[in-house]
Amino acid sequence: MRGFKMETETRxxxxxxxxxxxxxxVEIKDGDVIKIEDAGCNxxxxxxxxxxxxxxxxFFTTVRVEGxxxxxxxxxxxxxxxxxxxxxxxxxxxxIVVPAPVRLGDTLIRNILNLGIDVVATKDIRRLPKFWKHx
Numbered sequence: 001m002r003g004f005k006m007e008t009e010t011r012x013x014x015x016x017x018x019x020x021x022x023x024x025x026v027e028i029k030d031g032d033v034i035k036i037e038d039a040g041c042n043x044x045x046x047x048x049x050x051x052x053x054x055x056x057x058x059f060f061t062t063v064r065v066e067g068x069x070x071x072x073x074x075x076x077x078x079x080x081x082x083x084x085x086x087x088x089x090x091x092x093x094x095x096i097v098v099p100a101p102v103r104l105g106d107t108l109i110r111n112i113l114n115l116g117i118d119v120v121a122t123k124d125i126r127r128l129p130k131f132w133k134h135x
Contacts (some may be wrong), residue, residue, distance in 0.1 A: 008034065013051045015044040024048045056080035059119075063093050063108065068100030068125040075108060079117040088113055100127040 008029045015022045022044045027035035033052050039045040050056070059077035081089055089112055098108055102125045109119040 011052070013048045015039070015047050017043050017047050026052055028052055055083040057083050057086060059086060059089055059117075060122075061090055061093055064097045065102065065125055066097045066099050067128055068098075068102070069128055070125060073098055073102055073125055074122045075119050076122050077112070077117045077119055081112075081115055081117060085113060085115060089115075089119075093119065100125050 008027050011026050011028060013024045013026055015024055018041075020040050022038060022040040024039045024044055024047075025037040026033055026048050027037075031052075033049050036045055036048055039048060057080055059081045060074070062072040062074050065071055065073045075093065077089070092112060093109070096108070098121075102108075102121045102123075104121055104124050106121045107118045108121060111117070112119050
């Protein structure tokens with residue numbers, strides 16, 4: 001395109017891979033990383049590129065439990081999910097109620113939203129005795 005000039009964007013990314021927490025300055029043009037400054041190591045450099053191209057996060061939340069000694073169960077993803085899909089994952093998990101008992105590591109949802117990751121329990125929850133009910 002003649003006369004069309006793409007502007008560059010500068011973004012500060014704080015690396016979370018080690019305790020240093022480097023503040024990495026990334027210059028982006030047309031969605032591509034063209035310059036990286038202040039990365040303390042190659043891991044930080046790679047992290048900043050991933051944060052621009054395809055940011056991902058580990059996913060943690062809770063789900064409701066039916067018939068358990070406690071009413072909610074903490075869960076996590078078995079791998080990182082795309083950052084833009086975290087809310088969709090949370091909404092999907094809000095729909096489910098897990099029957100007790102539950103064991104640490106039980107897979108509650110396989111391949112959530114076709115992302116290639118599972119959602120697993122992070123603790124045991126025993127079943128309530130039949131004579132005892134939550135208020």
